Amino acid sequence: MKRGASSIEVKKLNRNRVFRYLNSQERASMPDIAAALGMSRPTVLQIVRELKESQIVREVGEFSSTGGRRAKAIAAVQDACYTVGLDITHGHISLVLTDLSEKILEHERVRELFSYSDGYFCRIGDLLEDFLERSQAPREKVIGAGISVPGIVDRCGCLVYSHALGLDHVDGKGFSKYIPYPCIMLNDANAAAVAECSNTDLSRSVLYLLLSNSVGGAVVFHQDTPAQVSWSVQDGAFRNIYIGAECRAGEFGHMVIHPEGETCYCGKKGCVDAYCSASRLTDLAGVDLPGFFRELENGNVRFREVWERYLDDLAIAVDNLRMCFDGDVVLGGYVGSYMEPYIEAFRLKCAGRNIFGHGGDYVRACKYRVEASALGAAIYRIEQYIDRI
Numbered sequence: 001m002k003r004g005a006s007s008i009e010v011k012k013l014n015r016n017r018v019f020r021y022l023n024s025q026e027r028a029s030m031p032d033i034a035a036a037l038g039m040s041r042p043t044v045l046q047i048v049r050e051l052k053e054s055q056i057v058r059e060v061g062e063f064s065s066t067g068g069r070r071a072k073a074i075a076a077v078q079d080a081c082y083t084v085g086l087d088i089t090h091g092h093i094s095l096v097l098t099d100l101s102e103k104i105l106e107h108e109r110v111r112e113l114f115s116y117s118d119g120y121f122c123r124i125g126d127l128l129e130d131f132l133e134r135s136q137a138p139r140e141k142v143i144g145a146g147i148s149v150p151g152i153v154d155r156c157g158c159l160v161y162s163h164a165l166g167l168d169h170v171d172g173k174g175f176s177k178y179i180p181y182p183c184i185m186l187n188d189a190n191a192a193a194v195a196e197c198s199n200t201d202l203s204r205s206v207l208y209l210l211l212s213n214s215v216g217g218a219v220v221f222h223q224d225t226p227a228q229v230s231w232s233v234q235d236g237a238f239r240n241i242y243i244g245a246e247c248r249a250g251e252f253g254h255m256v257i258h259p260e261g262e263t264c265y266c267g268k269k270g271c272v273d274a275y276c277s278a279s280r281l282t283d284l285a286g287v288d289l290p291g292f293f294r295e296l297e298n299g300n301v302r303f304r305e306v307w308e309r310y311l312d313d314l315a316i317a318v319d320n321l322r323m324c325f326d327g328d329v330v331l332g333g334y335v336g337s338y339m340e341p342y343i344e345a346f347r348l349k350c351a352g353r354n355i356f357g358h359g360g361d362y363v364r365a366c367k368y369r370v371e372a373s374a375l376g377a378a379i380y381r382i383e384q385y386i387d388r389i
Contacts, residue, residue, distance in 0.1 A: 014037075014039065014043065014047060015047050015050065015051070015389060016386070016387065016389050017037055017039075018033055018037065018039075018044060018047045018048065018051065019051055019056065019057065019076065019386065019389045020386065021033055021036055021037060022051075022057055022074060022075060022076045023076040023078065023100055023101075023386070024199065025075075026075065027060050027061075027073040027074060027075040028073070028074055028075075029063055029071035029072065029073060029074065030044050030045060030048060030071065030072070030074065031071060032071075033048070033074070048074055051389075054389075055077060055080060056076065056077050056080045056100075056389065057074055057075065057076050057077060058074070058075060058077055059072050059073065059074060060073045060074070060075045061073045076100060077100075078099050078100040078101045079099050079100070079141070080099075080100060080141070081099065081100065081141050081142075081143045081382075081385060082097060082098065082099050082105075082137050082138070082141050082142045082143070083097075083098055083099075083142065083143060083144050083145065083146065083378045083379075083381035083382050083385075084096065084097055084128060084131070084132070084142065084144075084145040084146075084181070084378055085098070085145070085146045085147075085148065085191070085371075085373075085374040085375055085376065085377035085378030085379070085380075085381075086124065086128070086145060086146070086147045086148065086374055086377065087148040087188060087191070087371060087373040087374035087377065088114065088124075088147060088148065088149050088150075088165070088175065089114070089150060089164065089188075089213075090113070090114050090150075090164050090165060090213075091111060091112075091113060091114070092109055092110060092111050092112060093109070093110050093112045093123075093124060093127060094107065094108070094109045094110075094371045094373070094374040095107065095108045095109075095110075095127065095128065095131045095374060096371050096374040096375045096377075096378050097131070097132070097135050097137055097378070098375065098378045098379060098382060099382075100382060100385075100386070102198045102199060102379045102382055104370070104371065104375055105135065105137075106131070106134070106135040106137075107370060107371045107374070107375075108131055108134075109371070110127055112127075114165050116165070116166075116167060116170065116174070118177070121174055121175060121176075121177045121178055122177075122178050124175065124178060124179065125177075125178025125179055125180075126178075128145070128179060142181055143181070143182070143381065143385055144181045144182040144183065144184070144381040144384070144385075145176070145179055145181050145182075145183045145184075145377075145378075145381065146183070146184050146185075146186060146191070146376075146377025146378050146379075146380045146381045147172070147175050147176065147183055147184070147185045147186070147377060148185075148186060148187070148188045148191040148192075148373040148374060148376065148377040149162060149165065149172075149175070149185060149186075149187070149188060150162055150163075150164040150165065150187075150188045150212075150214065150216070151163070151164065151165060151167065151187065151188075152187065152247055152248055153172065153185050153186055153187050153247065154247045155243075155247065157172040157173070157184060157185045158170070158171055158172055159171075159172050159185065160247065163214065163265055163266075164213065164214060172185035182381075184377075184380065184381065184384075186376075186377060186380060187216070187218075187250075188210065188212075188216065188373040189208060189210040189216035189217050189218045189250055189332075189373075190218045190241055190243070190250070190376070191372075191373040191374075191375075191376030191377045191380065192208060192210055192218070192332050192333070192366075192368070192372040192373045192376050193206070193208035193218035193220050193241065193330075193332075193376065194241070194376035194377075194379050194380055194383075195368045195372045195373070195375040195376035195379060196208055196220075196330055196332065196366055196367060196368060196372065196376075197220055198376075198379050203222065204222055204327055204328050205219070205220060205221050205222045205325055205326070205327030205328070206220040206327055206328050206329075206330055207219060207220075207252075207321045207322075207325055207327050207328070207329045207330070208220065208250075208330045208332055208366075209252055209317070209318070209321065209329060209330065209331055209332065209333075209336070210332050210333040210336075211276060211277065211278060211314075211331060211332065211333040211334060211335035211336050212277070212278050212333035212334045212335075213277055213278050213279045213334070214253055214265075214273055214277055214279075215252060215253030215272050215273040215276050215277050215333075216250060216251065216252065216253055216333075217250040217251070217252035217253070217321075218241060218249075218250045219241070219242040219249055219250050219325065220240055220241055220242075221240040221242055222240070222327075252272060252317065252321065253271060253272050253273035253276075253277070254266055254268065254271050254272070254273060255271065255272050255317065255320060256268060256269070256270045256271055256272075257270060257271075257272055257275065257313060257316045257317055257320070258270035258275065258313075261274065261275070262274040262275065272313075272317045275310070275313040275314075275317075276310065276313055276314050276317055276335075278333065278334040278335050280310065281306065281307075281310060281335065284306045285302075285303055285306055289334055289335070289338070293338050307342075311342075311345075311346055311349055312349065314331075314346070315346065315349040315350050315352075315353060316353070318331075318350055318363055319350060319353040319354070322350075322354070322362060322363075327362075328362050328363070328364065329362060329363045329364075330363075330364055330365075330366050331343075331363065331364070331365050331366060332366035332368075332372060333366075336365055336366045336369075337365075337366065337369035337370070339365035339366075340365040343363070343364065343365050346360070346363065347359070347360030347361060347363055348360060350362075350363050
């Protein structure tokens with residue numbers, strides 16, 4: 001809590017803390033809330049009464065008696081509002097619906113070749129309308145949408161640059177032209193990191209490495225770490241995503257791991273992107289990613305050699321991130337969604353480079369293997385709503 005906070009600010013903070021606690025539990029009693037948050041019971045009673053009047057918490061029965069009066073069970077009304085997340089790539093549009101639970105309720109992926117045109121943006125609006133119709137989400141409860149894109153997004157929601165979409169300094173408002181809800185645009189790796197860290201107690205900093213058709217990333221600092229952080233266009237703080245002075249933090253794909261190596265699309269030689277993107281695997285193997293991993297599981301010797309070289313290069317990149325930030329490293333994106341069966345072998349490669357220990361347990365596969373960026377964009381909108389409670 002900041003020094004000199006007014007009584008109104010303190011009250012709002014406490015109300016927000018109570019709601020967040022209830023939203024993280026299946027149900028809780030008022031004594032539970034008071035004990036967990038270190039608040040007095042009269043304060044909790046007043047806050048719960050206000051939240052019930054706002055219809056975002058409710059009584060859901062009673063707890064068993066422990067000798068006295070049975071305590072009322074309180075729970076968050078998680079379907080009080082919904083948000084939609086959209087992930088825009090060169091070849092598809094993904095949609096995700098979530099509510100205050102911040103879990104995927106419905107999701108859909110549609111093949112659609114990107115075009116910076118009115119027709120394409122109209123198509124986004126039509127897909128969203130059809131998606132909401134099928135999901136039966138009450139329109140009056142949809143409070144906004146988040147749009148994830150593969151590119152650098154500034155604090156004003158402008159898409160500064162996207163190699164994947166072939167764009168340079170375009171107003172992000174075009175993407176939401178046919179979406180009838182308040183929208184925000186954010187980088188795909190940052191969005192995926194939001195999903196990864198949602199409902200998680202960040203006891204350590206996290207480096208999210210997005211291994212898709214290009215390589216990106218996000219830096220998520222431990223919540224007590226002082227750093228330049230941002231998670232809204234107003235430069236508020238959420239989940240301690242570090243965006244950097246020019247909103248370019250997390251461009252891990254352009255670290256050089258092989259000086260004078262293969263040429264990256266950025267023009268430099270030896271970038272992580274040239275060796276560790278999902279496209280690297282599919283180009284070398286001549287099959288799509290699901291086909292690559294099927295062949296790998298079937299014992300294809302050539303594919304195994306490609307995979308081992310890929311992991312060797314990835315281990316260099318991961319070790320560099322570990323040396324820079326001393327945090328956990330999460331492997332996400334297209335390749336990350338296939339990593340779980342291979343994670344122990346990969347940890348051994350990382351352990352061989354770890355000069356400060358003998359383990360590689362700091363690296364793990366992502367927990368969201370389907371539409372992480374779309375979900376993170378939706379969660380971002382939910383978090384904006386919760387912050388105002």
